[in-house]
Amino acid sequence: MVIIMHPEATQQNIDEVVSVIRSRGLEAKIMIGEQQKIIGVIGDKTKFASVPVDAMPGVDHSVEISKSYKLASREFHPESSVIDVDGVAIGGAEPVIMAGPCAVESREQLLESAEIIKAGGAQFLRGGAYKPRTSPYSFQGLEVEGLKYLAEARERTGLKIVTEVTTVEAIEHVAQYADMLQIGARNMQNFGLLKEVGRCGKPVLLKRGLAATLDEWLNAAEYIMNEGNPNVVFCERGIRTYETYTRNTLDLSAVAAIKHLSHLPIIVDPSHGTGKWRMVKPMALAAIASGADGLMMEVHPNPAKALSDGNQSLTPEHYREAMAAVKKLAAFMRTL
């Protein structure tokens, strides 16, 4: 942390700030120039969050320069992590594809989807059994029944299952049927839920919050890892901006940023990222070219009849086309 004092701050003001810093076991370094009086704070960065210096006399403002996460940081873990999900490696040479309908709507719809997904070459089947919906009148998911269909689909196809968990109470059920737990965008800072999935043994797919900074996202991973679960995979799914043409603004630069800041893998969800099925394929290819470790895509046997997110779901045919291109591109990228 760097503290910028008022131009007219007194020596006593400076002394008091330094004294508070030292009382927290941190070191203070003073820099005084003609126009600036600055105090640098040095030491264990996890102690910084609780130094409320801006409230002290003579302080103009302060600037945070350290990261508050450690376990998720590449600084202390320079090698990239590969997360194993029951035999499928995320973060390795080959991109991992997760595909399936937004929601599990019925046994038939899910099993049909699973066959399509398997045939197209993805390794994971996605599908929500618990659906966080903006309106209480929208379809809320089949819950445990949906989980059972997912498990049945796994038995038939061998696909791994990734599905969202929205409450602490549901973790036990979801963990029983799924191979990987998804934390959705709206729950990225549901800290009680993060801690609990941190205590559960399953790998976690952590979607970026609707308006989460990279720093907040990395700290959300830190919550999970701090409870003993190192198997976290990030999923960029678009952020909220002023642009309304797309449902969200897919921030592909997050891929390179996360790879620089963290050792954990990151995949990209162009379906939620754009909200338009027409844009899924070009953005899937862009994600792979940017270095993403995989993709999550919404596919529905009949998008026009989907109970949610039909507008952004690929038809089986478009899914096959997209997968063919993604695989070729991924193979090409390994030669670059």
Place this chain on the structure above:
Amino acid sequence: MVIIMHPEATQQNIDEVVSVIRSRGLEAKIMIGEQQKIIGVIGDKTKFASVPVDAMPGVDHSVEISKSYKLASREFHPESSVIDVDGVAIGGAEPVIMAGPCAVESREQLLESAEIIKAGGAQFLRGGAYKPRTSPYSFQGLEVEGLKYLAEARERTGLKIVTEVTTVEAIEHVAQYADMLQIGARNMQNFGLLKEVGRCGKPVLLKRGLAATLDEWLNAAEYIMNEGNPNVVFCERGIRTYETYTRNTLDLSAVAAIKHLSHLPIIVDPSHGTGKWRMVKPMALAAIASGADGLMMEVHPNPAKALSDGNQSLTPEHYREAMAAVKKLAAFMRTL
């Protein structure tokens, strides 16, 4: 909903869209001009959410024109609601002030704060026992111990207690000690939590999400009300924008907007809204002038030693000054 067809959409495309709309029990009206082909969808708006027409052939895009909430809407409840919290009316002639420290840090700190808050004239004591913090290494709250101090402060001062609940499991505890449950910004779309506080008998203070639209906020209230709890009060606390000088951008226009769209009361939190104690008083006055039903302000006996949010907390002296001005302004506004 209004569906805008491609200029080259065929009559068959139009027929199919109309057929899907009618299959959901909705009515379709077709408007064809030289340059536009538009289909209007008329009917019960809660059925709209699940019509994925954008995925159908010939459709260019669709525009939602109806609100998906009902119970929170002024349309079906033209008179303003007054929420009673154990004898204190929110939404009545007089603004309600909630004040206190960000976090309950100790018995002494809280009881001292309560005396200050009471003396300044607020009706509610705030203070977090469960703290949602970005970093897992920041102070996380005293939990049940903190709740007990809050209850003790109420006994001593007669102040009502409002405090945040962050998990379903904690609702029972919080409801036992508090008069009003707060849903924090990060949990505004934690739908499991919303439903559960909807089933609990206590009034709810619903903070606006970090990047929530008014429509999402109203729908979050709808989740609570739909479970049988009509006692919801909105709290505008700033939204996330590109501006970094303030912690958030306090959206005071939300006061007039919510009053137009909903019958529920709305208060304003200028402490989180700005993140700077210097700006709390001017924005508190602005909130009252804009028509807000009350304020929530952070006050700490010694902000420079606060364990969280010290930078935005008022000192006891600044709190008294702000309260004096707020009360005079509120009395003046009643004469306008």
Place this chain on the structure above:
Amino acid sequence: MVIIMHPEATQQNIDEVVSVIRSRGLEAKIMIGEQQKIIGVIGDKTKFASVPVDAMPGVDHSVEISKSYKLASREFHPESSVIDVDGVAIGGAEPVIMAGPCAVESREQLLESAEIIKAGGAQFLRGGAYKPRTSPYSFQGLEVEGLKYLAEARERTGLKIVTEVTTVEAIEHVAQYADMLQIGARNMQNFGLLKEVGRCGKPVLLKRGLAATLDEWLNAAEYIMNEGNPNVVFCERGIRTYETYTRNTLDLSAVAAIKHLSHLPIIVDPSHGTGKWRMVKPMALAAIASGADGLMMEVHPNPAKALSDGNQSLTPEHYREAMAAVKKLAAFMRTL
């Protein structure tokens, strides 16, 4: 500026950074802790902009902590400035009201508007003769003809004239007829235009850019002042955010922020800030309560027939009501 080095930066990396800093006539202070290596840069802040240290080996990132503007800064000019516009003081005890139609549409419309504005008690008549419109097919303004009507309205009513100038070529014309030149939001970083109005003798009303930070806005004022024109008044008119209910998000905290950072006056435009006439009065009152030095409001003799911005224009009756309330509130605020 503070430079944060990589944890594994070498002493040679640090030496090279220090050497670049010193070569620009700035001072470098090194702080080395267990986890951080930081270099503080001290000296004349106007030299900082051109130090591209992030490109140097061993540098992780850098953080700007100094302001790049001087003339607009309160640091070097602690007393608030009062700007005189031909006898009307902006920034004094009484708020200044600028009102009128979005665009000058005809002689009749403007003269009628001027009578209404005058009767309501505003000091300035606004009205665009040169209109920056998103679409080239929207009404673009009457140009010099419109300026002449504005001047005629001044002769008849004694109101001062403020009107927008959108091109360097038009400055001469506008300055001939107007008392104050307005720089619109879309031109806030049209630096050629800023410099030229800086060379012209007239006071300038500088609207905030659609997505301008406070720092960029203050620097835009610096461009004008740096050419010799100290008479700049800020106008907050809403910023672009993800919220779509309002046309923009009126950032009233900018009033307190600008008053802290600068000695120049600031007024507020609730018409563009909200885009809805129903919200103009509450936000006008909020602006006055927040400490604004005045208001700009759109008023039209018949908004439903306006050629632009009819949706956000007050009718004559609503204008009179708003003015009556604003005046009473302003008088009350002086007693606080």
Place this chain on the structure above:
Amino acid sequence: MVIIMHPEATQQNIDEVVSVIRSRGLEAKIMIGEQQKIIGVIGDKTKFASVPVDAMPGVDHSVEISKSYKLASREFHPESSVIDVDGVAIGGAEPVIMAGPCAVESREQLLESAEIIKAGGAQFLRGGAYKPRTSPYSFQGLEVEGLKYLAEARERTGLKIVTEVTTVEAIEHVAQYADMLQIGARNMQNFGLLKEVGRCGKPVLLKRGLAATLDEWLNAAEYIMNEGNPNVVFCERGIRTYETYTRNTLDLSAVAAIKHLSHLPIIVDPSHGTGKWRMVKPMALAAIASGADGLMMEVHPNPAKALSDGNQSLTPEHYREAMAAVKKLAAFMRTL
């Protein structure tokens, strides 16, 4: 446009709205359901901008559903346009690369840059002679002298020249020396400048505004085309969001969106889009994979000594690496 009436709007309200619509030569279609009363407006979309229905009695709000641009729209020009810049085709099979320093700093720096750019395989040399800078104390460009160096570099290397024009007065000079005129982000809605480059014969590179919607961007192109210049190329360069890790948020989904909405080519600038040289190569590859028609990249012989944007400029070595990868990827993409 679709007009949503209040639930309690009267038949007279509806009749008046319909009458205003018809008075503008547009057609009105009324849809009345149990909960909704909607009026659809049909007709020539360029007449819509000036219908201020929201100000009329009984109107709740209105929603724009039509595009206000025509010449830039794919609707009326289904085939993709290829823009010829003195023999180089933009929008054809091969991506076009524009590279060079942010600013022309000296004859030596520019000629050295040009040799590097040429050797790496780009077709265009970029470099600013007129620099729009946030602070008036930052380097403002060499102006005409800089243009002459650019022309000299063209003679030596055969590279085409693209450079920014920031004022109407400078167009003549820039057009004399450059092959393509660049409109920078800050001037995207400087309508006077847009009209004037529309009258000039040279092709135009139109950067997206800092916070411009796709619709505003397309309308900016419409301003240029409406003056008779059809040779417009879009350049996505990142938009302003709440995320501060990157300088801007590069919106690659704009590539697919613009290709759907318009027949004009679009290139991508990952240097401004990210603000970090480390992220330029991955985002350049992502842009090509997303379907962009080319790239603009900042390259400097010695970024650590650059007078502006050094942090985001590639070194000669990184440029060569990036170009090699981009070319291979572009060739691969043609086989997909």
